[in-house]
Amino acid sequence: MNGEGPSLRERRRAETQRMVQSHALRLFARHGYDATTVNDVAEASGVSAMTVYRHFPTKEDLVLHGRYDGVVAARVAQRPADEPLVRRIGRALVETARTAAGDGSGEGVSPEGRLLLARLRLMIDTPALRARHLDSQFATQKAITGALLGEAPDPEAEFRANAVAGAALAAMHAALVRWAREDGRPDLPGLVAAALGAAFGGDFE
Structure with a gap:
């Protein structure tokens, strides 16, 4: 990138991560960490469970990332x-x-x-x-x-x-x-x- 900053693809990836994590944290706070599934997070975020796992390999990563x-x-x-x-x-x-x-x-x-x-x-x-x-x-x-x-x-x-x-x-x-x-x-x-x-x-x- 020659010091020009993150690419459009990288920015979109970061935006998706922030969006999914934000929904996950909201659901965890409302329903509890153990009671909330990755599928619940995917549905609230408007993405597939596969997309969630692509950005967050484990459920714990939704918090720790x-x-x-x-x-x-x-x-x-x-x-x-x-x-x-x-x-x-x-x-x-x-x-x-x-x-x-x-x-x-x-x-x-x-x-x-x-x-x-x-x-x-x-x-x-x-x-x-x-x-x-x-x-x-x-x-x-x-x-x-x-x-x-x-x-x-x-x-x-x-x-x-x-x-x-x-x-x-x-x-x-x-x-x-x-x-x-x-x-x-x-x-x-x-x-x-x-x-x-x-x-x-x-x-x-």
Whole structure:
């Protein structure tokens, strides 16, 4: 594409994914995750079940799709290389939270932030999704370590990076749970910074 942005086909694919996921989250919230089938989602979306599966290989993906691994990894890589590891990771997470939540709190939460809220509520309240969320958190941890150390890291450096990244993501998870429980009213970046400060000390704003 030579830096010209996503193609028309890619934009249409992304639009279909957002539309199907939006209908799925609405049905899950109304009828429950377990009681809603992929066929129900397809019917509400006006597409075939095959189309749903083409975009979301499993039912869980209807909730979990839209992770921020690449965004977090890119922001970690962009931070100053001489910055302490915990600050480098922590501030990248705060910046990502700012993007994910949108333009404010409460009524000011963006459509993207509202979508994240819906996904978080389901992940918190549905056992099957909680298990898959742990898998996705491990993938994010791996992406952070890769951004810091490259493809063939020194074992000791990898150990330290994994320890810090895992602890930072656990702190962020605590912030996300509170944000979801309070319907997006608190400032999400502020909550993430506060959780990181509680875990590690210092200022992450």
